[in-house]
Amino acid sequence: MQTASSTSIQVAERAEPASLHRLLIRDFRNFRELRLDLPEAGAMIIGPNGSGKTNLLEAIYYLEVFRSFRGARDSDLIRFGEDVFRIEATIQRDGGTEELAAAFQKTGRRKKVEREGAEVDRITGAIGAFGAVVFDLDDAGLVSGSPGRRRRFLDILLSLVVPGYVADLQRYRAVLAQRNEALRAGRDEVVDAWTEGLIVPGAKLMAARDGWARRRADGFRGYHQQISGGAGASLEYETSLSAPQEDVGWEMRFRSGLEASRTRDFRRGFTTVGPHRDDLAIRAEVDSDGPERDLRSFGSGGQKRTAAIALRLTEADSLREANGRDPVYLLDDVFAELDRERAERVFRLLDEGRSGQVFFTAPKPADMPFRDGALARWRISDGALLDHA
Amino acid sequence: MSAIESLVREFSRLPGIGRKTAQRLTFFLLKSTPEDGRRLARAIERVIAEVVACPECGNLSADSPCELCRDPRRDPSRICVVEEASDIPAIEGSGQFRGRYHVLGGHLSPLDGIGPDELNIASLFGRLENGVTELIIATNPSVEGEATASYLFRLAAPTEGLRVTRLARGLPVGGDLEYADGVTIAEAFSGRREM
Ligand SMILES: [Zn+2]
Numbered sequence: 001m002q003t004a005s006s007t008s009i010q011v012a013e014r015a016e017p018a019s020l021h022r023l024l025i026r027d028f029r030n031f032r033e034l035r036l037d038l039p040e041a042g043a044m045i046i047g048p049n050g051s052g053k054t055n056l057l058e059a060i061y062y063l064e065v066f067r068s069f070r071g072a073r074d075s076d077l078i079r080f081g082e083d084v085f086r087i088e089a090t091i092q093r094d095g096g097t098e099e100l101a102a103a104f105q106k107t108g109r110r111k112k113v114e115r116e117g118a119e120v121d122r123i124t125g126a127i128g129a130f131g132a133v134v135f136d137l138d139d140a141g142l143v144s145g146s147p148g149r150r151r152r153f154l155d156i157l158l159s160l161v162v163p164g165y166v167a168d169l170q171r172y173r174a175v176l177a178q179r180n181e182a183l184r185a186g187r188d189e190v191v192d193a194w195t196e197g198l199i200v201p202g203a204k205l206m207a208a209r210d211g212w213a214r215r216r217a218d219g220f221r222g223y224h225q226q227i228s229g230g231a232g233a234s235l236e237y238e239t240s241l242s243a244p245q246e247d248v249g250w251e252m253r254f255r256s257g258l259e260a261s262r263t264r265d266f267r268r269g270f271t272t273v274g275p276h277r278d279d280l281a282i283r284a285e286v287d288s289d290g291p292e293r294d295l296r297s298f299g300s301g302g303q304k305r306t307a308a309i310a311l312r313l314t315e316a317d318s319l320r321e322a323n324g325r326d327p328v329y330l331l332d333d334v335f336a337e338l339d340r341e342r343a344e345r346v347f348r349l350l351d352e353g354r355s356g357q358v359f360f361t362a363p364k365p366a367d368m369p370f371r372d373g374a375l376a377r378w379r380i381s382d383g384a385l386l387d388h389a
Numbered sequence: 390m391s392a393i394e395s396l397v398r399e400f401s402r403l404p405g406i407g408r409k410t411a412q413r414l415t416f417f418l419l420k421s422t423p424e425d426g427r428r429l430a431r432a433i434e435r436v437i438a439e440v441v442a443c444p445e446c447g448n449l450s451a452d453s454p455c456e457l458c459r460d461p462r463r464d465p466s467r468i469c470v471v472e473e474a475s476d477i478p479a480i481e482g483s484g485q486f487r488g489r490y491h492v493l494g495g496h497l498s499p500l501d502g503i504g505p506d507e508l509n510i511a512s513l514f515g516r517l518e519n520g521v522t523e524l525i526i527a528t529n530p531s532v533e534g535e536a537t538a539s540y541l542f543r544l545a546a547p548t549e550g551l552r553v554t555r556l557a558r559g560l561p562v563g564g565d566l567e568y569a570d571g572v573t574i575a576e577a578f579s580g581r582r583e584m
Contacts, residue, residue: 171532174532175532175536177500178497178498178499178500178532178533178536179499181499181500182499184499185499185504187504187505189505189540189543189544190497190499190504190505190540192539192540192543193497193536193537193539193540193543194499194536194539196535196536196539197532197535197536197539
């Protein structure tokens with residue numbers, strides 16, 4: 001194990017990051033048709049709110065996970081009055097190129113993903129083609145919003161870095177929907193038949209999430225301290241299962257948790273424990289030298305934003321380790337709500353030691369030159385690229 | 390509705406046939422001789438008139454009971470439970486099983502309103518009282534197939550003198566037994582385990 005992990009880190013240092021080159025966006029959000037040649041280093045995209053600069057990042061990330069990072073439904077991504085959107089890119093990776101395309105048609109609700117011009121059989125098999133991380137303008141809400149957002153964060157990331165996670169997630173969701181329906185119908189033996197099917201995939205999801213939070217807690221704290229100028233922080237997987245009496249595995253814990261909640265499940269008509277009810281607790285020192293506080297209920301907008309950026313940098317590290325190369329960085333107005341000092345520290349963390357392609361949106365040109373000033377500067381307005389700023 | 394459109398619609402109701410394929414089939418028949426089309430129509434009529442579900446096991450056959458239930462060389466003390474009659478030829482093809490079958494007619498799916506009463510489960514437990522020593526559950530390795538297996542196991546396990554087994558993994562997860570090859574099924578049979 002030890003040898004394998006140190007090898008992968010060496011690969012991570014050597015491998016060239018993947019990058020996007022030709023990009024075509026058609027009838028997506030407010031873009032009618034946009035064709036871009038993307039520079040190797042990336043681009044700074046400048047435009048006012050509503051100009052479409054976040055939509056551009058959303059389109060790029062769509063090719064990574066084939067879903068909107070803003071949680072929008074596919075049908076809502078189609079430009080008003082149209083029936084189909086399509087996004088294409090040429091990905092440069094491992095010394096070669098690959099043509100990747102995704103499209104969604106409202107009529108028939110059909111999603112299609114193509115690699116090298118051929119439609120893939122299973123979309124989940126095509127996720128993570130280049131590796132990308134989004135620093136979302138709305139990330140303070142990731143830290144303090146509903147638990148569902150943090151579960152979604154974990155599910156998307158772990159789908160990209162843990163082999164078999166997507167399959168377990170799909171299986172878990174399928175069994176859960178059936179069990180909940182059986183609970184509503186109120187037939188004991190039928191509910192029990194579905195309980196068994198929840199345990200194996202559910203335990204694997206919980207083990208993967210818990211393992212990730214444990215392994216990444218130090219890295220997260222480090223980033224948080226660097227950005228905030230010393231404030232400590234922690235990550236912890238928070239399960240809906242009660243703490244075990246002794247050290248037992250997740251399968252055993254989940255099994256007894258389901259047994260213990262059986263009566264309550266029947267009364268409420270749904271499954272009340274399991275990975276679909278869990279959360280990621282994010283804590284930080286919000287007062288100088290004070291204790292760590294749960295950011296779901298404490299902390300200013302700036303403090304939540306700081307924790308969110310540390311979380312995204314941690315996500316980038318996970319991707320870097322799993323893929324053996326730096327991800328593409330999609331930074332949506334990342335310096336908003338940060339004071340000058342914090343913004344400069346974030347800028348350095350995003351620039352130094354990271355070579356992944358950067359797409360960086362801002363309302364006005366920033367004076368912090370990413371990647372040695374190699375980023376192109378584009379101005380965007382009403383879904384069209386105006387000029388090279 | 391035109392005659393052409395009505396046939397296209399009938400074809401496209403068949404599993405795995407989209408509208409395009411349905412049109413292709415329709416135009417293929419129109420280009421063929423009238424006798425080709427009549428032969429197809431007669432074969433469909435005949436299958437509907439003659440084939441019935443076996444009252445014993447639920448297999449589809451022109452005989453009642455079916456030829457598998459009537460075959461005296463087959464071991465009546467072992468019953469293999471499948472979701473659909475169409476799963477039987479695949480298991481027969483593996484050459485590993487010489488007992489009797491029981492067709493459930495589907496799997497449990499609360500979301501689709503399919504509970505135990507919608508499946509041939511009561512008749513299965515009636516059969517178990519007649520000296521059956523092994524119940525082999527061969528439902529599909531899908532989410533629904535596994536839950537159905539688990540349900541049957543809980544009900545059958547207390548029966549004295551009855552061994553309840555499940556086909557070994559190795560069948561493609563989420564796949565249909567119907568489409569698995571003979572070798573895979575033979576391996577799943579020989580590796581079947583107590584539940
Ligand atoms: Zn029969």
